[in-house]
Amino acid sequence: MRTPLKTATRQVAFFLPRVRQMDDPxxxxxxxxxxxxxxxxxxxxxxxxxxxxxxxxxxxxxDRFTLRGRERVDGQWKLYCLTHNIEKLATHGAWR
Structure with missing residues (x-):
């Protein structure tokens, strides 16, 4: 406290961190x-x-998710990836 006799409230000093000037992202x-x-x-x-x-x-x-919620969207994304992988196997083939 700088002047405890003059004030009835507690004085607190705190320091704000300097904000760095960032370049354009x-x-x-x-x-x-x-x-x-x-x-x-x-x-x-x-x-x-x-x-x-x-x-x-x-x-x-x-290009769109038709379900709501993270778990359902995750499941739908896995189905999208599955269709991509099946097409790759069919065209470039594991059986050729």
């Missing part, structure tokens, strides 16, 4: 992608993940 992502590690990561992502989402959304038109 788009600029941060551009810097990550432009690094050698970022280019390698993006190349692998486009080769593995993106075609699956594109196939499900545009070719199969499975």
């Amino acid at each position: 788009l600029e941060q992502m551009r810097q990550r992608i432009d690094s050698p590690q970022g280019r390698e990561m993006i190349t692998r992502r486009f080769a593995t993940v993106e075609p699956v989402f594109g196939n499900l959304r545009h070719n199969k038109r499975l």
